Amino acid sequence: MSTLLFFIAGIGAVAGAVGVVVLRDPFYAVLALVAHLLSLSLLFLLLRSEFVAAVQVVVYAGAVMVLYVFVVAYVGGREEPVGELLRGRTPAGATLRLGAAVLGGALLIELLIALLGTGLKAVSGYGASYTPGPHAFGTPAYIGWLLLSKFLLVFEAASFLLLVAAVGGVVLARRRAGLEDEEESSGQVLTPLDLIRPKRTGTMVEGVGGISYAHVLAREEQESERESESAATVDPAATAEPVGAGAGAGPAAGTSRQEEGW
Amino acid sequence: MAIGWYLAISAIVFALGAAGVMVRRNPLVVLLCLELMLNGANLSLIAFSRMWGNGAGQIFAIVVMTVAACEVCIGLGMIVAIYRRRLPIDVDELRELQG
Numbered sequence: 001m002s003t004l005l006f007f008i009a010g011i012g013a014v015a016g017a018v019g020v021v022v023l024r025d026p027f028y029a030v031l032a033l034v035a036h037l038l039s040l041s042l043l044f045l046l047l048r049s050e051f052v053a054a055v056q057v058v059v060y061a062g063a064v065m066v067l068y069v070f071v072v073a074y075v076g077g078r079e080e081p082v083g084e085l086l087r088g089r090t091p092a093g094a095t096l097r098l099g100a101a102v103l104g105g106a107l108l109i110e111l112l113i114a115l116l117g118t119g120l121k122a123v124s125g126y127g128a129s130y131t132p133g134p135h136a137f138g139t140p141a142y143i144g145w146l147l148l149s150k151f152l153l154v155f156e157a158a159s160f161l162l163l164v165a166a167v168g169g170v171v172l173a174r175r176r177a178g179l180e181d182e183e184e185s186s187g188q189v190l191t192p193l194d195l196i197r198p199k200r201t202g203t204m205v206e207g208v209g210g211i212s213y214a215h216v217l218a219r220e221e222q223e224s225e226r227e228s229e230s231a232a233t234v235d236p237a238a239t240a241e242p243v244g245a246g247a248g249a250g251p252a253a254g255t256s257r258q259e260e261g262w
Numbered sequence: 263m264a265i266g267w268y269l270a271i272s273a274i275v276f277a278l279g280a281a282g283v284m285v286r287r288n289p290l291v292v293l294l295c296l297e298l299m300l301n302g303a304n305l306s307l308i309a310f311s312r313m314w315g316n317g318a319g320q321i322f323a324i325v326v327m328t329v330a331a332c333e334v335c336i337g338l339g340m341i342v343a344i345y346r347r348r349l350p351i352d353v354d355e356l357r358e359l360q361g
Contacts (some may be wrong), residue, residue, distance in 0.1 A: 002263065003263055006263045006267065007287055007307070010267070013271060013275060013305075014271065014274055014275065014278075017274070017275045017278040017279065017298050018278060020278075020282060020291070020294050020295060020298055021279075021281060021282035021285070021286070021295060021298075023292075026290045026294075027265050027293055029290075029294050030289050030294065033297060034295050034296070034300070036275075036301070037301065039303075040275075040301055040305060042328065043268065043271070043305060043308075044308055046263070046306075047308050047309060047311075047312040048312060049267065049308050049312070049320050052308060052320050052323050055324060055327060056327070057326060059331070060327060060330075063331075064297075064330070064331055064334050066292075067334060067335075068290070068294070068334070068338070069295060071338045071341060071342060072290060074342065075290065075341060075345045075351060093354075097284075097285055100281065100284030100285050100330060101281055101284075101285060103280075103281070103284065104277050104278070104280050104284065104285075105277070105281075107276075107277045107280050107281075108273060108274060108277030108278075111273035111276060112270060112273050113275060114264050115266070115269040115270070115272075115273055116269065116270060122315070123264070123265050123266045123269065124264050124265070125264060126264060126265070126313055127265055127312040127315065128263075128312070128313065128315025128316075129315065130315070137317065138314060138317070138320065143317065143320060143321070143324070146317045146318075146320075146321055147299055147321060147324075150318075151318075151321045152324055154321065158324075158325050158328040158329075160330060161329065161332055162328060162331070162332060164335055165331070165332035165334070165335045166335070168335070168339065169335045170341050171341045171346060172336065172339030172340060172342070173285025173339050173342065173343070174292070175297050183286065188337070195272065205344045216282050221326065223343075240332070253330060
């Protein structure tokens with residue numbers, strides 16, 4: 001039974017990998033990678049690492065691949081024909097591509113020699129002894145115990161790495177020149193938090209190109225002054241109206257104008 | 263199945279991913295092939311972990327998944343930024359790293 005499962009999952013994994021490399025449309029390549037990840041998680045299960053298999057399905061095939069699908073749907077990407085994949089567009093490109101494919105094959109042969117040609121007897125064995133139980137090898141309890149005792153530093157380093165990546169993602173995704181320019185990105189809805197927090201301390205809205213609370217206040221003051229000069233009676237609702245009316249114009253204004261420095 | 267079979271599959275997946283990184287031109291697909299390479303390495307880590315009955319390899323695999331998630335976050339952010347500047351989505355034409 002486990003032999004049959006192994007061959008199903010192994011063939012699925014290799015076929016998914018071939019699909020990622022060969023398929024023309026990036027969307028189909030993402031779907032092939034999902035199939036590859038699912039069959040790989042089956043292999044993990046066969047190797048008695050249940051927790052890693054679950055993480056593979058939930059985090060990798062679930063969350064990360066959804067991110068890929070979003071970006072493929074947004075960017076689209078150019079399809080490359082399979083023939084062009086090997087031949088390239090110029091003769092020099094063809095040589096380079098053929099060389100790359102040959103290098104990949106050489107890498108495979110070298111890896112196989114290194115992994116299977118070793119004198120280690122354990123490679124052809126079936127692994128260490130395994131006794132089932134609630135705290136056995138590969139269960140969530142076992143992984144959690146390892147992460148919080150022996151590998152605590154690794155755990156903390158990984159969390160810090162995730163924080164750095166999140167900050168980097170926000171920095172890469174924000175529109176440039178959004179903070180200074182209040183004519184282009186006009187107005188935003190005030191939240192109760194804006195009244196509490198200190199002014200101009202970078203919120204997410206300021207980072208992605210909305211304007212800061214200080215700008216809103218300054219413009220409200222200007223407009224109220226202007227209107228009090230022109231008309232004797234000032235309606236308080238009229239001063240607040242331009243701020244809310246331009247809330248939808250922010251994203252469109254930023255995308256139509258290209259970022260200068262990157 | 264013997265551990266060697268799992269190692270063979272991990273080697274095949276890793277080599278396919280490496281060939282894809284070198285051959286493909288779309289940076290999205292290059293990122294996908296990078297994922298393939300990481301997953302090949304993950305499979306061999308898990309196989310060795312099973313071979314010795316030691317959980318360190320599984321912890322290593324989970325950390326590799328974390329690094330892969332970070333790489334996806336930054337890489338896809340860069341691709342979207344490239345797309346917004348109307349540059350070609352093609353690694354052969356994006357050969358200048360000047361700001």
